[in-house]
Amino acid sequence: MWYSLFHPKLPVFLSLIILIVFVSACGGSSTPETAAPPAPPPPTLSISSEKAARFLTQSTFGANAESIASLADIGYDAWLDAQFSTPATLHYPLITEYPNNNELNQRHRYEVWWRTAITADDQLRQRVAFALSQIFVVSDKSVLRQTPYGLANYYDILVKNGFGNYRELLEEVTLSPIMGIYLSMLGNEKPNQELNIRPDENYAREVLQLFSIGLVKLNQDGSLALDMENNPVSTYDQDVIKGFAHVFTGWNSADNPSWYQRRLNVIDSMKAFEDFHDSGEKLLLDDLIIPAGGTAQSDLNAALDNIFNHQNVAPFISRQLIQRLVTSNPSPAYIERIATTFGDNGNGIRGDLKAVIKAILTDDEAISDSGLQDPTFGKLKEPLLRFTQLWRAFNATTASGKYWFDNSYDLTGQAPLSAPSVFNFYSPSFSPTGDVADAGLIAPEFQILNETYITHTLNMMAVSTYVGYQGVTLNPRDEDRILIDITNELNMASNPSELVEHFNLLLLSGQMDDYMKTELVTSMQAVSESEQHLKVLNTLFLTLVSPQFAIQK
Numbered sequence: 305m306w307y308s309l310f311h312p313k314l315p316v317f318l319s320l321i322i323l324i325v326f327v328s329a330c331g332g333s334s335t336p337e338t339a340a341p342p343a344p345p346p347p348t349l350s351i352s353s354e355k356a357a358r359f360l361t362q363s364t365f366g367a368n369a370e371s372i373a374s375l376a377d378i379g380y381d382a383w384l385d386a387q388f389s390t391p392a393t394l395h396y397p398l399i400t401e402y403p404n405n406n407e408l409n410q411r412h413r414y415e416v417w418w419r420t421a422i423t424a425d426d427q428l429r430q431r432v433a434f435a436l437s438q439i440f441v442v443s444d445k446s447v448l449r450q451t452p453y454g455l456a457n458y459y460d461i462l463v464k465n466g467f468g469n470y471r472e473l474l475e476e477v478t479l480s481p482i483m484g485i486y487l488s489m490l491g492n493e494k495p496n497q498e499l500n501i502r503p504d505e506n507y508a509r510e511v512l513q514l515f516s517i518g519l520v521k522l523n524q525d526g527s528l529a530l531d532m533e534n535n536p537v538s539t540y541d542q543d544v545i546k547g548f549a550h551v552f553t554g555w556n557s558a559d560n561p562s563w564y565q566r567r568l569n570v571i572d573s574m575k576a577f578e579d580f581h582d583s584g585e586k587l588l589l590d591d592l593i594i595p596a597g598g599t600a601q602s603d604l605n606a607a608l609d610n611i612f613n614h615q616n617v618a619p620f621i622s623r624q625l626i627q628r629l630v631t632s633n634p635s636p637a638y639i640e641r642i643a644t645t646f647g648d649n650g651n652g653i654r655g656d657l658k659a660v661i662k663a664i665l666t667d668d669e670a671i672s673d674s675g676l677q678d679p680t681f682g683k684l685k686e687p688l689l690r691f692t693q694l695w696r697a698f699n700a701t702t703a704s705g706k707y708w709f710d711n712s713y714d715l716t717g718q719a720p721l722s723a724p725s726v727f728n729f730y731s732p733s734f735s736p737t738g739d740v741a742d743a744g745l746i747a748p749e750f751q752i753l754n755e756t757y758i759t760h761t762l763n764m765m766a767v768s769t770y771v772g773y774q775g776v777t778l779n780p781r782d783e784d785r786i787l788i789d790i791t792n793e794l795n796m797a798s799n800p801s802e803l804v805e806h807f808n809l810l811l812l813s814g815q816m817d818d819y820m821k822t823e824l825v826t827s828m829q830a831v832s833e834s835e836q837h838l839k840v841l842n843t844l845f846l847t848l849v850s851p852q853f854a855i856q857k
Contacts, residue, residue: 351376354814355671361813361856362630363387363665364427365434365689366696369792369810371427380666387428388658392463393420395456396571410444410722411710413452417459417720418707421692422700422786432466432661433459434688434720435628439621440477440515442486443723451482454570455721458482470621470646470655471612478511478608479573481557487726490574491563494553494582503582508548510726512540517589517616524643525636526619539616540589547586547594551607554581554600576600589614612655618643622660624732629661630670632683633745638669675857676815682857684749686729687716687761694768694848697810698788701774708784715760717752762849769845773837790840797836800828800843807847815857820850 351359356375360367375383398416402408424430442448442458458480465473477483484490489507513519520536521529528536555574559567563577581600587593588610594603611617622642626634642663649659664670675681685693691709694700702708713719723729730751735741740750774787796803804824808816824843831839847853 351379352814353809357809358813358815358857359383359665359671361693362670364431364696365421366693367810367813368697368699372809380671384428384662384665387426388467390426390429392429392460393424393426394460394463395420396453396460399452399456408452410449410452410455411708413444413456413721414710414712414719415706415708416456418692418709418786419705421688422695422707428661429463429466431629432625432657433462435625436462436466436473437721438628438723438728439624440473440483441723441726441728442480442482443721443725445722445724446486448482448486451485451570454482454485457571459721465657467658467661469653470617470657471608473657474511474516474608474612475604476573477515478507478552478604479555481568481570481572481574483507484555484574485570489552489555491556492549492553493580494550503546503549503553505545505549507552508545511611512545512548512589514726516611516620517614518620522616522619524615524619525640526623526634526643527636529615539614543587544589547588548607550582550584550586551588551594551603554578556580617655618646622646622664625660626664627683627732627748629664630683631675631681632747632749633680635669638667641667680743680745682855684747684753685854685856686718686749687752687757688712688718688720690761690848690854691716691764691768693811694765695786695788698773698790698793700786700788702786703783706784707786709786715757715764717754717757765848766845769841769848773841790837790844793840793844794836797828797839798833800825800839803828803840803843807843811847811853813857816847816852820852 353372353376356372357367359380360371360375364371378386395413395416398420399408399413402412420430421434437459440462442455444451444455448455461473461476461480465476478489481490484507487507487510488504492504492507493501495502517539519539521539523529531537554576556563556577557567557569558572558575559569560575560577561567563580576599578600581603583597583599583603585593585596586603586607588607590610592606592610594606598606619639622645623634623639626638626642642660645663646656646660647654649656653659669675669681691712700707710719713722718729730748732748733746734748734751735746736750736753740747768786768788772785772787773790776787778785793803793806796806801821804816804821807824808814808821824846827846828839828843831842
């Protein structure tokens with residue numbers, strides 16, 4: 305659907321306008337009869353450069369020539385094993401490099417995020433953490449705007465647990481003081497009729513609706529589980545919300561010497577104050593009842609186990625991770641395969657996110673060429689990913705070593721941990737009016753694709769190319785500018801076809817159609833041979849603003 309929306313005969317700029325509107329086996333001599341049979345040849349590990357580039361687009365913040373060549377040489381499994389074993393790059397230690405004073409704010413946290421996304425070696429882990437940050441949402445567009453340290457530390461929960469177990473991740477998120485502040489679990493008290501206190505239901509609702517199971521029961525393939533009258537079945541009701549709200553009582557800041565003495569600690573997990581925990585009986589999912597007399601921790605364990613083992617968790621989480629990494633409309637069979645892995649990693653372990661991520665990225669639906677011809681396969685790239693892909697493809701650096709893009713939200717509608725609400729930047733079920741909705745498909749990222757952000761994004765792409773390369777004349781105050789390296793590309797400028805194919809691999813994973821190639825070559829030939837920089841920059845910019853680059857296939 306994504307690719308077929310743009311007619312192959314339309315010029316690149318017109319296509320852009322439409323986007324805006326539409327929103328060998330080895331041989332040898334014979335062996336003597338008395339000799340032992342030769343050993344079978346080793347399995348072929350290498351893959352094509354195009355397949356490698358496509359895989360890296362799905363699994364990292366962007367490919368470059370070196371990473372494409374490496375993956376093409378060693379194959380998917382070896383690359384994944386290397387990424388799984390690469391030490392995590394944590395954000396909190398990096399933000400503590402900045403002075404702890406009143407001037408520290410969210411822009412410093414953004415800098416750390418961009419620096420890590422562009423330069424860190426643990427690319428898969430960071431990409432997964434970004435995906436998880438859009439499921440387990442907290443945001444600086446809230447009372448958290450003054451807590452850059454706390455938000456950086458919260459992001460590290462996602463970084464550290466991205467290859468861990470979902471159950472452990474769920475507990476760390478639940479007890480995070482940042483989540484406790486954002487969804488008002490921190491300081492949540494047991495009922496007290498005399499003081500008119502009732503347990504806050506905010507986190508109880510969102511942990512069920514958004515972080516684990518959703519509103520209606522699902523089959524393993526993500527389809528709706530219907531009742532005898534073919535109606536959707538709710539996963540919970542108000543009594544269950546009330547039960548979970550009572551579970552989530554008695555937790556407060558780790559530094560509080562007592563419940564009412566406020567010493568806010570935004571780093572360490574919340575601690576339990578038993579006098580303020582409701583120890584009564586509680587009704588949870590699937591009619592599970594926690595008996596009276598439990599502690600804050602035992603009740604929490606029982607409640608999170610209850611969520612973790614619900615039938616919805618596997619398809620609900622699997623589908624969203626597929627959407628964030630690979631395609632907006634995974635087939636039911638794809639969802640079911642990943643959900644099955646979530647349920648059992650092959651060793652009897654449920655919730656193994658490492659196994660889930662590997663299954664998502666190596667599934668035939670993700671890596672086979674069939675997706676390239678399937679009109680329903682693919683996704684609109686998030687604005688942040690378009691910029692990380694550009695800067696990683698051309699090994700961008702800065703004179704200061706800092707990577708400032710702190711106005712990304714104003715320009716693109718996105719910044720890390722900066723969603724407008726707990727419902728993320730866009731709904732995972734959003735479908736834009738028109739061809740996509742008419743076909744019964746969804747396209748979540750289109751929810752923030754509007755005329756303003758499109759214009760700002762394209763303008764920023766122009767800045768990042770025409771005056772964003774190493775060697776361009778800058779003002780002294782511009783030492784923080786993120787600059788791409790086009791040295792290699794300048795050496796190709798005299799050969800238009802070579803340069804176009806180079807951009808085709810780096811930015812489009814070899815998926816550029818012949819018409820676009822012809823248009824780009826023609827545009828290069830119209831530029832004087834004395835303007836080598838202009839040849840490269842024009843071609844790069846046209847590629848970056850093309851519909852084919854905007855869509856990940």
